[in-house]
Amino acid sequence: MKNWEYNELVATYYNAYFSLIEQGCNTQEANNRTMDDFWFFPTEENIIQNLISISIFIKIEISFFKKLKRSTLECFTLQKKLITKDLINKELNQEEKDLLEELLEENQKRIEECTIV
Numbered sequence: 001m002k003n004w005e006y007n008e009l010v011a012t013y014y015n016a017y018f019s020l021i022e023q024g025c026n027t028q029e030a031n032n033r034t035m036d037d038f039w040f041f042p043t044e045e046n047i048i049q050n051l052i053s054i055s056i057f058i059k060i061e062i063s064f065f066k067k068l069k070r071s072t073l074e075c076f077t078l079q080k081k082l083i084t085k086d087l088i089n090k091e092l093n094q095e096e097k098d099l100l101e102e103l104l105e106e107n108q109k110r111i112e113e114c115t116i117v
Contacts, residue, residue: 003040004049006096013038013056031060048091048100051079055103059110067115080104 004012013034020030038053040046054076061068088097 006052006092006099009038009049009052010056010099013053017060027060027064031057031064047079047082047087051076051083052100052103054079055100055107058107059103062107062110062114067117068111070116073111073116076107 016037017030017034020033021027025033035053035057038049038056040049040053043050054072058068058072058076061072088100092100
């Protein structure tokens with residue numbers, strides 16, 4: 001990926017999230033603020049990074065609240081549609097590809113089992 005390695009992005013997202021909780025934010029506010037900080041612009045140049053960020057957001061959201069906003073699901077679906085095999089092969093090594101695939105599969109199961117609001 002352009003500016004991040006997969007594991008670095010995931011670890012930094014979680015560090016920022018837990019740091020906000022330590023500062024007194026509730027879990028919902030911390031997740032929203034972290035997502036805002038980890039949505040990268042220009043979006044057309046950060047497709048994979050933004051897919052990873054929204055995937056982590058969804059994982060936290062469903063884990064804590066067992067629900068997901070329709071607008072978040074639509075954004076997630078759009079990001080997945082923007083991903084091409086060429087882009088993945090260009091930006092991710094094999095381990096990162098495997099980790100991303102696992103995260104996407106886990107989230108798909110979570111989404112199927114949660115309430116969409």
